Amino acid sequence: MDYMDYIVRDARICNGQAVLRGTGVTLRTVLASLAAGEDVERILKSFPSLTPQAVSAVISYAAASAEEDLPVPAVPSL
8 A cells, every 4th residue: 555645735735734635634633543542443433534544544654754754773883
């Protein structure tokens, strides 16, 4: 799955925040729900325009973003 198929940033939608295509639901909202301990089923009930694949795309996007932002640990000298 290419998570970018599900994510769009447009200055005319939610002030340019990243949203799930065709929903108006921000990635931040989905990630905050997951961080608060909500499971995918509850998120889907709260936001009926979402699909399980869209939630997976948010998680994939967050994982890729975190990987890019994490510093590379220094290798200790011997």
